[in-house]
Amino acid sequence: MVELEFQEKTKQLIDSLKSICATNGLGNSTGEFEIITQVFLYKFLNDKFAFEAKKIDANLAKAEKWEETVESMSEDDLEMLQLQMGGDTARLKPHHFISYLFSQQNEPDFAKLFDDTLMDIAATNNDVFSVMTDSGEKVRLFSRINENVTVSKRDAFCRAIINKLIEFSFERIFTQKFDFYATIFEYIIKDYNSNSGGKYAEYYTPHAVARIMAAILVPEAQRGQIKNVSCYDPSAGSGTLLMNVAHAIGENRCSIYTQDISKKSSNLLRLNLILNNLVHSIPNVIEGDTLRHPHHKDGAQLKKFDYIVSNPPFKLDFSDIREELDSKENKERFFAGIPTVPKKEKDKMKIYTLFLQHIITSLKSEGKAAVVVPTGFITAKTGIDNKILKHLVDNKMLAGVVSMPSNIFATTGTNVSILFIDDSNKGDVVLIDASNLGEKVKDGKNQKTVLSPAEEQKIIDVFNDKQAVEDLSVAVSYEEIAAKNYSLSAGQYFDVKIEYVDITPDEFKAKMQSFTDNLDSLFSQSHELEAEIKKQLAGLNYGS
Template sequence: MKKSELTAHEITNKLWSMANSLRGTMTATQYQDYILGFMFYRYLSDHQEDYLVNEDVIDVAEGQSVNAAYAAEAADDLDDYLEDISKSLGYAIAPQFTWATIMEKINDEHIKPSDYQDMLDAFERNASLNPQASADFRGVFSNIHLNDSQLGNSTAARARVLSDVVKMINDFDFRDETGRDILGTVYEYLIAEFAANTGKKAGEFYTPHEVSIVLAKLVTLDAATEGQFTVYDPTMGSGSLLLTVQDQLPDGHKAGRVHFHGQELNTTTYNLARMNLMMHGVEYQNMDLHNADTLENDWPDGEINGIDHPRSFDAVVANPPYSAHWDNNANKMKDPRFKNYGKLAPKTKADYAFVLHGIYHLKNTGTMAIILPHGVLFRGSAEATIRQTLIENNYLDAVIGMPSGLFYSTSIPTVILVFKKQRNTKDILFIDASKEFEKGKKQNRLTDDNIDKIISAYRERKDVDKFAHVADLDEIKENEFNLNIPRYVDTFEEEPPIDISAVEQELADLDKQIAVAEKEFNEMKSQLVETNQDEK
C-alpha cells in the first residue's frame, strides 16, 4: 500500500507500534510529549512552506525544493523574512531549523545533539515577533525535555532517540487518497491512544470522542446558521471537546465561523490543546486559550477593578475533574460567579463551582452542557441549596444519565446537565441513557444509534417509557429538589410470572433422570472386579 493511500487509523496504528518500540523504559505519558511535539513542529514547518509558495513569498525554480529556495532567498534578509512570516502565521521558522533541513542533516548523518535545542530555542525567540500571537506560540514546546536521562544516558544517545522519532514521523505522508490533510485526525487518534494507556490521569486531558459528540450536539442544536459562534471550555484538556463542537456546528469549518475559548490548569495539557487546535487548521486569530486555574482565576475579562465585565459565549462545554478540591474561602461569596446561590460548593467537591462558573459566562441565548458525577443530583447541604436555586431560576433544562465505564479516568456512571438562561417552560427533561452503550474490552462506548437516541429524546422533549420523562416544577418540589433519575424515569422490569405447575413437572423429570443415572451406575459398579494387591 502506498503511503498516500494509508487511512488515518492505519497511520495511527503504525505510528503507535513504532513509538512503543522506540520509547524503551519511558511511560506513555512521558513519551507523548516527544511524539506529539515533533508532529506539531513538522506541521508548523510544512504549513510555513505552503505559505511561502501560495503567497508567492519566494520563487521556486524548476527542480528546486521549497526549502532550498527559502534558504537561498532569505540568506541576506532573514530577519525581514521571519518578521513577514510571523505577521501572517503568528510564528516563523528559519531555514536552518525547518523540518526539511533537520531531515537532511539526519539523513546525511550531520545532525548534532545541540541542533535540537537550537531549533526549539530559535522557535521560542521568533514567537515574540508577532505580539498578537505570542501567547499562542510561546512555550508551546516547553514539555520537550531534551536532557531527560530516560531518552538515553548520554547526549549522543538522546540525540539518536530524537532522530529516530523525527524519522518515524517523517516516514508518513499525512494525506489520504483524496489529498486531504489528515495530520490533525492522526494527532487526535494518538491523543486517544495515549489516554487509553495512561489510566486514571487520562481524565485530565481527554474526553472520549463519542461523549464529546453528545455534548457538542446538545449545545449546537439551536445555534444560528450564520455569523460567528463562540464556544468556551473552562477545563479544556487537550481541546478535543472544543473541536467536536466545531464539527457539529453548521458550516463549523468555514473560516472564522467559530471562535474558541479555553482555560486549562495543567501546563503540559494546555500545550497539547494549543497544538491540537492548530493542527486542525484553527488560526491563532480564532482562539483564545489560557493556562490558569479556572476557579481561582476567572476568564481574563471578568471582574476588573471591582467592575463586572464578564465575557459571554454561545456555548459552554465542560468535563471538569470530578469532585475536585478547591479553595472555598468565605471571600468567594463576593465573587459574582458564586454570590447569588446562597452557598459555596463544598471544599472537597467543586462540581457546582464549575457549573456556576460556566453559567456565569453563558449568553442568555446560549446552551451549556457539562459532565459530572451522579452525586450532584442528590447530595445535600450546600449542594442542595445551590441545586434548588438553579432550578428555581429555571436554568436547568435537562438531566441525562450516561452509562458507566465510558471514561478512562473513572468507571462510575456520569450525568450530563444541560443549562439555558432563557427557557419557555418550567420543567426538566430526564433521560436515562445508562443502558445505551456497546461493551468494550477496556471501556464501554456509545454507538451512533445510542447517540441519536439521546439527542432525539432531547429534541422531542416528551415522555418515553423507561427512557425519558418531562417533570414539571411541582413534581421536582415534591421530590424536595432531589434530581436522582430513578425518581422520574421508571426503568423497573417486572419478572415474568412463574408457572408453578411447569416447575413441579420439571423437578419430577429431573428426579426420573437421577433415578435412571443411579441405576446405570450401580449396574456398572457390580461388574467391576476387585484387584488383590498381593497379586501384583
C-alpha cells in the same frame, strides 16, 4: 483511501518515535510525552508550511525540491509569501526545514542544532503560538527535547528522529476535516492523557459523551447559521469537548477560551487547536487555577460566554484554598456556597459544585452549557447540590439531563449525567435515562460501556425533539420538577404500570390450587424439620 493511508502512516510515525524513546530509556516517561508531541508538531508545521507555500507560489509547486526554491528567495519575497499564508501557518526560515536538519545530521553537535532549531521556531512564532499562564508568563511552542537524554546518546537520538520525519509528507492530508484529526490526536495522546497524578488530573472524556453534548448544544438545523460566538471550558483538559462543539458550529465561526491548571493539558490543547484549524484561539488558552484565579474577564467581572462545556473533576481535596475561595469577592460566583471540609476523607470534597457554579455565573443571557456531573447530583435533596438545582429550576434555565450508562468512563466507576443548561428554555425540560443502553466491553484491565452510533443518535433525537419515550425519556415542566423536590431523574417521572392478564375462572382456580399445594408441602417439611430438631435436642447430655 488517502485518509486511511495517512492515518496508518501517522500511527507508524508515532510508534517509531516511541520506539526511539524506549531505546534511549525514555519509555512511558514525562520526557517521552514532551518529545512525541513536540516532534510531531514540528513535522506537522513543516509540512503545513510546504502545503500553503505551494498553493500560493506556482514555482514552488513545480519545484523538485521546494526547500531550495524558498532558500533562493530574497528576504522581502519570503516575507511576502509568509504574509499571504495566513495566521494559522508557522513562520519558518530555510534553516528550520526538516530537509535542512536531515542534511546536517552528521555534523558535530547535531543534537544541539536540533534543539536550537526548535527553540528558534518557538521564538519566531511566540506571539501566535504561545500559551499563557495566569501570571502572564508565555509558555513557548517548543522546549529542548534532549534534556532527558544521556549526553553521549543525544546526536544518535536526534539522527534517528530526523530520519523518521523525512520519510513522508503530510501535505496531501491538509484538506481533511475534523474527524480525521480527532482520530490522529487521540492516537498521539492515548498513553499520556490519563487520570494518574497531579492535582485536578484530567479524565479523558469519551467521544460518545463529547458528540452527544455538541449535537444537543448545536442541533443539526442550526449548523451554518451560528457565527461569531465564544466557547469556553474552565477545566479544558486536552480539549475533546471544545473541539466537538467548535466543529459543530464551524471552526471559523467561533473562538475558543480555556483554562486548566495542568501544564500537560494546556500543551495538548494547543496541539489540538493547531490540528483543527483553531490557531486563532491559542492566545485564549490559559494555564492556571480557574477557581482561585479565573483569567477570562471583562474588566473586574467574569467574561460571559455563548457556549460552555466541561467535564470538571468531581471530588478532590481543596481544603488548602477553601478559605481563599470563601471571600466577599466570590459570593456572587459561588452563590450556593463552598463545600465544607469533611472530618474524614478530604479528597471527597465536592469540587465539581464550584466549577458548576462558576459555569452558571459565566454564561451569557440565553447562553447554553453542557456539564458532566455525578448522577447523584441530579437527585440531591439537601446541601449545595440542591441549592444549585433550585437555582436552575426557579430561574428557568434548564434544557434537560441525560443520565449515561454506568462505566461510560473506563477510568472511573462513578455514574455520570450530562446537565444541559439553557437560559432561553422556558418550556418543558427533557430528562433521559440512558442507563440501559450500550454494550459492555473490556478496555485494558477495566470494563467500559460503549454506545452504538444508533444509540447516540437516538439520545440526540429524543432530546432535541423533546420526545417522551417509554422507559427512556420524559418532557416535564419546571412546576413538575419543583413538585418532585427538584429531582432531575427521569425515572421519577415515568408512569407506574401494573400489567393485568385476563384468565378464565378455571385457570384462576388451578393457579390458586397450585399455590395451596405448594404451601401444604412447605408446611409439611417444616413440621418434619421441627420434630427432628426436638429429637436431636432431647439426645444432648451434659458433658457429652
